[in-house]
Amino acid sequence: MRYLCLVHFDVNILLAMTPEERxxxxxxxxxxxxxxxxxxxxxxxxxxxxxxxxxxxxxxxGQTLAxxxxxxxxxxxxxxxxxxxxxxxxxxxxxxxxIPIAAFGTIEVRPVYLIPTPP
Amino acid sequence: xxxxxxxxxxxxxxxxxxxxRLLGGFDLAEEALAEAFLAxxxxxxxxxxxxxxxxxxxxxxxxxxxDRLRRxxxxxxxxxxxxxxxxxxxxxxxxxxxxxxxxxxxxIFTCCHPALxxxxxxxxxxxxxxxxxxxxxxxxxxxxxxxxxxRIVRAKTRIRDANLPYQVPxxxxxxxxxxxxxxxxxxxxxxxxxxxxxxxxxxxxxSQEAIRLARLLVTLHPDAEAEGLLALLLxxxxxxxxxxxxxxxxxxxxxxxxxxxxxDLIAEGIAHARAALARPPVGVYTLQALIxxxxxxxxxxxxxxxxxxxxxxxxxxxADRSPVVALNRAVAIAMxxxxxxxxxxxxxxxxSPLATYRFAHAAKADLLRRAGRWSEARDxxxxxxxxxxxxxxxxxxxxxxxxxxx
Numbered sequence: 001m002r003y004l005c006l007v008h009f010d011v012n013i014l015l016a017m018t019p020e021e022r023x024x025x026x027x028x029x030x031x032x033x034x035x036x037x038x039x040x041x042x043x044x045x046x047x048x049x050x051x052x053x054x055x056x057x058x059x060x061x062g063q064t065l066a067x068x069x070x071x072x073x074x075x076x077x078x079x080x081x082x083x084x085x086x087x088x089x090x091x092x093x094x095x096x097x098x099i100p101i102a103a104f105g106t107i108e109v110r111p112v113y114l115i116p117t118p119p
Numbered sequence: 120x121x122x123x124x125x126x127x128x129x130x131x132x133x134x135x136x137x138x139x140r141l142l143g144g145f146d147l148a149e150e151a152l153a154e155a156f157l158a159x160x161x162x163x164x165x166x167x168x169x170x171x172x173x174x175x176x177x178x179x180x181x182x183x184x185x186d187r188l189r190r191x192x193x194x195x196x197x198x199x200x201x202x203x204x205x206x207x208x209x210x211x212x213x214x215x216x217x218x219x220x221x222x223x224x225x226x227i228f229t230c231c232h233p234a235l236x237x238x239x240x241x242x243x244x245x246x247x248x249x250x251x252x253x254x255x256x257x258x259x260x261x262x263x264x265x266x267x268x269x270r271i272v273r274a275k276t277r278i279r280d281a282n283l284p285y286q287v288p289x290x291x292x293x294x295x296x297x298x299x300x301x302x303x304x305x306x307x308x309x310x311x312x313x314x315x316x317x318x319x320x321x322x323x324x325x326s327q328e329a330i331r332l333a334r335l336l337v338t339l340h341p342d343a344e345a346e347g348l349l350a351l352l353l354x355x356x357x358x359x360x361x362x363x364x365x366x367x368x369x370x371x372x373x374x375x376x377x378x379x380x381x382x383d384l385i386a387e388g389i390a391h392a393r394a395a396l397a398r399p400p401v402g403v404y405t406l407q408a409l410i411x412x413x414x415x416x417x418x419x420x421x422x423x424x425x426x427x428x429x430x431x432x433x434x435x436x437x438a439d440r441s442p443v444v445a446l447n448r449a450v451a452i453a454m455x456x457x458x459x460x461x462x463x464x465x466x467x468x469x470x471s472p473l474a475t476y477r478f479a480h481a482a483k484a485d486l487l488r489r490a491g492r493w494s495e496a497r498d499x500x501x502x503x504x505x506x507x508x509x510x511x512x513x514x515x516x517x518x519x520x521x522x523x524x525x
Contacts, residue, residue: 001252038187039157040157040160041153087153088246088254088255089252089264089267089268090253090272091149091153093268093272094149094150111254111264
């Protein structure tokens with residue numbers, strides 16, 4: 001089964017870090033991806049620009065509407081994701097718990113929904 | 120073609136059990152387990168399945184973890200004892216049957232530790248010992264996977280924080296701890312057998328898992344009550360095909376087509392029940408198995424030995440004072456002494472402890488019907504119906520009501 005680990009955190013925590021702390025976090029985050037890859041659990045990951053860089057897109061009545069983010073004003077924002085392969089939800093939770101940012105942010109684990117093939 | 124899925128289901132519990140002992144906890148052990156099966160998936164298609172796959176998986180998992188901990192320099196962060204334990208002497212070779220047996224027993228006892236809530240014991244046992252996924256457990260119990268996942272996460276935290284010992288209990292607490300294990304297995308079986316809310320199917324697998332667990336337990340540690348439980352489950356399972364008719368409606372024991380009963384399971388169940396009886400004290404599961412044996416020895420419902428069954432119920436009611444046992448005893452005595460005798464025994468049960476228990480009202484209704492007290496019987500069937508959600512059971516009660524209207 002595939003699970004998407006959405007990595008949420010308060011960007012102010014990152015901004016308050018010293019450059020050394022930031023580098024250490026980045027190093028550990030990259031190392032964890034490597035760990036997951038060795039376990040056969042890694043599918044894909046990326047960090048994201050902040051919500052102020054987001055464009056919100058909708059189509060209504062055939063018109064494309066674009067507006068600025070952020071959509072929601074919450075303290076923690078989604079800042080990246082890791083798509084993993086795990087045997088079940090509890091294995092996914094264990095893997096998500098190992099993501100270094102889980103120590104101060106929140107990882108939302110979402111099972112991938114398999115869209116039924118249309119007949 | 121190597122059937123890795125099947126191997127996974129077969130070996131997961133035992134490999135995990137050994138890894139927990141070698142690595143000192145669930146977290147590292149599950150990581151090691153995943154690594155071991157990944158390595159197997161990569162290597163076995165070329166090299167073939169090793170002679171002892173279980174031993175291979177255990178040592179591959181352990182080796183990978185040591186390697187990984189070093190790489191992550193997490194190793195130094197571990198306590199010196201754990202470092203010694205993990206790296207220490209060559210692991211006791213897992214092909215040693217006794218060690219494996221003990222590891223699995225340890226895992227079962229840990230999953231069923233009394234410090235964990237009952238529903239958590241069930242979920243932990245199904246996932247860690249039987250190898251079901253969180254999602255499968257959720258489907259079987261009609262729960263959300265997220266709910267089951269949290270239960271399992273909390274259980275593991277509890278095991279770690281409370282430092283629940285990963286060991287087979289001492290003789291002094293053996294009986295009590297075994298009770299918890301047997302009760303868990305019984306709950307798993309019943310969930311599959313009764314399918315108490317909704318339709319069956321995937322849930323039948325739970326009964327199979329429970330029987331597999333009971334068998335495993337009896338093999339690992341011969342114990343009279345464990346054997347009594349195995350006997351009971353086998354005898355229930357032997358009747359599974361006769362419990363519902365072609366339309367999926369419930370058929371009660373007296374009306375069941377006895378040619379549909381599985382004679383192999385009956386023979387095996389009766390043999391285990393007798394073996395358990397031969398090693399007193401006789402426990403509650405053994406008594407229930409003996410009652411089931413009596414039912415299933417009879418060629419027809421009319422030939423049932425209600426004297427023997429009532430006597431066994433007297434013993435059971437002394438050992439287990441639960442009102443449900445008292446209810447079943449009342450039904451047996453009604454078969455021996457007539458419906459009025461049973462109704463006298465049921466009245467106080469319905470008055471308080473079993474007021475909302477659907478089977479109590481259904482039993483009362485059946486006895487009233489047999490006594491020819493029609494309008495009271497109708498009221499009792501209505502009361503049972505109001506408490507029943509399960510579709511097959513509802514249809515059974517509705518059928519009885521219709522019959523009485525004629």
